Structures are given as C-alpha cells and as structure tokens.
Amino acid sequence: MNTDNNKWIEDILDSTQNMQPAQMPQELDQKILAKIQQNQVLAKRIDLKKLRWIAAAAVLLVFVNFWVLKQYSTSQKMGMKNPKSDRQAPFSSGTILNM
Amino acid sequence: MKHRVYNTVLSYLQSAEDAEEVTQDVFLEVHQNMENFRQEAQLSTWVYRIAINKSLDFLRHKNRKKRFAILSSLWNPESGELQHDHSDFMHPGIALERKEQAKELFKAIDTLPENQKTAFILIFVEQLPYQEAAQIMDIGVKALESQVHRAKQNLRKVLKNNRD
Numbered sequence: 001m002n003t004d005n006n007k008w009i010e011d012i013l014d015s016t017q018n019m020q021p022a023q024m025p026q027e028l029d030q031k032i033l034a035k036i037q038q039n040q041v042l043a044k045r046i047d048l049k050k051l052r053w054i055a056a057a058a059v060l061l062v063f064v065n066f067w068v069l070k071q072y073s074t075s076q077k078m079g080m081k082n083p084k085s086d087r088q089a090p091f092s093s094g095t096i097l098n099m
Numbered sequence: 100m101k102h103r104v105y106n107t108v109l110s111y112l113q114s115a116e117d118a119e120e121v122t123q124d125v126f127l128e129v130h131q132n133m134e135n136f137r138q139e140a141q142l143s144t145w146v147y148r149i150a151i152n153k154s155l156d157f158l159r160h161k162n163r164k165k166r167f168a169i170l171s172s173l174w175n176p177e178s179g180e181l182q183h184d185h186s187d188f189m190h191p192g193i194a195l196e197r198k199e200q201a202k203e204l205f206k207a208i209d210t211l212p213e214n215q216k217t218a219f220i221l222i223f224v225e226q227l228p229y230q231e232a233a234q235i236m237d238i239g240v241k242a243l244e245s246q247v248h249r250a251k252q253n254l255r256k257v258l259k260n261n262r263d
Contacts, residue, residue, distance in 0.1 A: 024105035
C-alpha cells in the first residue's frame with residue numbers, strides 16, 4: 001500500500017516530463033501592443049500636466065519677486081523722504097540703556 | 100520568448116485569464132525599462148525575472164484579497180461554486196495521459212512557499228538548466244538544488260495528505 005502511494009506520488013512529480021510550453025494566444029500580441037500604446041499616450045498627458053505646473057510655479061515666482069522688489073523700492077522711496085527716521089538709534093526711547 | 104513568458108506566468112497563476120493580464124504587464128514593463136537594461140545578465144534572464152516578480156505580486160495581491168474577503172464572497176452567488184479555485188487547472192502542454200496527475204501536481208505547487216515554487220517551476224515546468232535557473236533566481240546552483248529538494252519534499256507531503 002505504501003509502495004503504491006509512493007509510486008503514485010512520484011508519478012505525479014514526474015508528470016511534467018516531456019510537457020510542451022503553453023502557447024501564448026495570438027490575440028494577446030495585439031493586446032500587448034495596445035497596452036504599450038495606451039501607456040505612451042498616458043505618459044505624454046502626464047508630461048503636459050507636469051509642464052503646466054512648472055509654468056504656473058514659474059509665473060508665481062516671477063510675480064512674487066516683482067512684488068518684493070516693488071515693496072523694497074517703495075520702502076526705499078519712503079526712507080529717502082524721511083532721512084532722520086532712518087538714523088534713529090534703536091534704543092532711543094525709554095529702553096534698557098536709559099534705566 | 101513570449102511563449103516562455105506566458106508559460107511561466109500561467110504556471111504560477113494557473114488561470115489563462117490571469118496569465119493574459121499579467122503577461123501584458125510583463126511586456127509593458129520590459130518595454131518601459133528597456134533603456135535601463137544594463138546587459139549584466141542575458142535579456143532572457145531579465146525578462147524571466149520580471150515575469151516571476153509580476154506573477155508573485157499578483158498572487159500576493161490575490162491572497163490579500165482572499166484574506167479580507169468575507170467567506171461568502173469566495174463563492175459565486177449565482178452558481179454557488181467556489182471562485183478562484185485552481186484545483187481544476189489543466190496545463191495545456193501536458194500530455195493527455197498525464198493530465199490528471201498534472202492537475203494534482205499544480206494544485207500542490209500552489210501551496211509551496213515562493214522560492215520553492217519558483218525553483219520547481221523553472222526546473223520542472225520551464226525545464227531550464229540549473230545554471231540558467233540559478234541566474235534567474237540570483238542564487239548559486241547549490242542553493243537552487245536545495246530549494247528544489249525542499250520543494251519536492253513539501254510536494255510529497257501535500258500529495259500524501261491529499262490522497263489520505
């Protein structure tokens with residue numbers, strides 16, 4: 001009985017001897033090509049999206065820089081109109097040094 | 100090469116439908132990463148590795164789904180049959196007189212840990228030389244022989260239990 005069992009098991013383990021590889025279905029070639037093409041289209045769409053974000057970030061950066069420069073030049077102009085206030089010592093009004 | 104890929108994937112997944120899906124993914128990845136192929140190994144080795152990794156990923160994902168699924172969802176609500184049951188898998192390349200035995204074998208292969216499953220499939224299903232299979236698995240020939248030996252031991256245990 002045990003011998004029969006063992007033989008049965010060994011026959012099963014040997015069942016792949018001389019097996020032929022499964023052949024890929026013909027239509028799968030077309031599906032693979034379609035998937036690759038679909039992926040290429042998707043990759044282009046993602047690239048465009050990225051480009052739009054980069055462009056938006058660049059515009060924002062330019063705008064912020066422009067605004068900062070404008071603020072700076074405005075404050076410079078105000079400083080030139082009131083020169084004394086620029087030279088005022090930082091501790092001139094009731095601060096620690098006067099105590 | 101495409102038939103070898105399909106054959107390997109089919110041996111892992113034991114479902115023609117799943118094998119078609121994963122085979123497409125394999126060739127998509129090959130196409131996407133062709134530029135990165137460094138030619139340190141043979142092209143076939145590289146493609147086999149992608150096929151094996153994709154197959155194992157698919158199986159892990161499927162097993163995760165099974166674990167979280169409520170028991171009832173494992174059965175087809177209309178027919179009452181168990182879904183995703185691989186026990187009826189008949190590899191198309193097996194000779195007619197050995198189909199029933201091969202059915203038992205593939206059922207048992209499904210229970211093996213990943214490394215042993217890969218070793219067994221590459222040697223006995225793909226019928227690759229040990230040297231080539233070892234390169235694909237990125238292990239030494241001795242280590243591969245050990246995996247094959249353990250795989251066979253485990254298969255014998257499973258087959259014995261199935262018979263009893």
